[in-house]
Amino acid sequence: MRVGAQIDVAAPPELVWGWVTDPARTLHFMAGVTRWEVVSEHDRGLGARYRTLMRVGSAEVGGLVETVEYDEPFDIAWTSVTGLDQRGRWRLRPSGPNRTRVELRICYGVAGAGITGWLAEHVAAPTVRENLRRSLMELRRQVEHEQARARAAARRAAAGRAAVPH
């Protein structure tokens, strides 16, 4: 099964990139993902590895994935090393001043599992689509919130500097 989803975020690609590549933030916005644990020396970048688990219905499936593409701040892709057969990609592109078009694509199946695997992945398709949509919406909410907070802090700092007598 291959699913893809796209959304626009009112923030520059560099800010969105900081979120999608930080493993400590993954569980904060990725719907259905219950584990994203770093198991390599470096926590991000080419070759970084993560032990993952995602909830599909009443089951949890997962495995070990490795980052196979890391083109900052535009593309990151991963593929499974063991466990659930999966590939994923974040694609970030500027879509206007201070705006980013964010696309998430995930392709997964159960390699060699025959009709049982085929059935399982087709039954799960609506859940996976819904999780992708929820993930993108939550990512947008958190990125835009962080940007708003940073701007407010900058305004307060500027006001504070202006109030200091010379």
Place this chain on the structure above:
Amino acid sequence: MASETQFYLQFPAEAAAHSAGEQLRGEGFDVQVGPSPYGGDGWNAVARIAVADADLAGVQARLTELAESAGGGLDGYDKLLR
């Protein structure tokens, strides 16, 4: 190959969402209208249709135009890729 694609349109008011939904049904979309999910403001129309990759940008432009003419906007899409 055409992929079943769901487009998410947002509107500030229920009447605008229903009006756009009716228009899109007339253009062959399968449409569901309801309050914005996940606690968002406004109303949401989910328009589903099979689209070839080559036609995706054109459909997005059409839906953006329709949504913006009613004070709303196109808020992304998702698709099943076989």
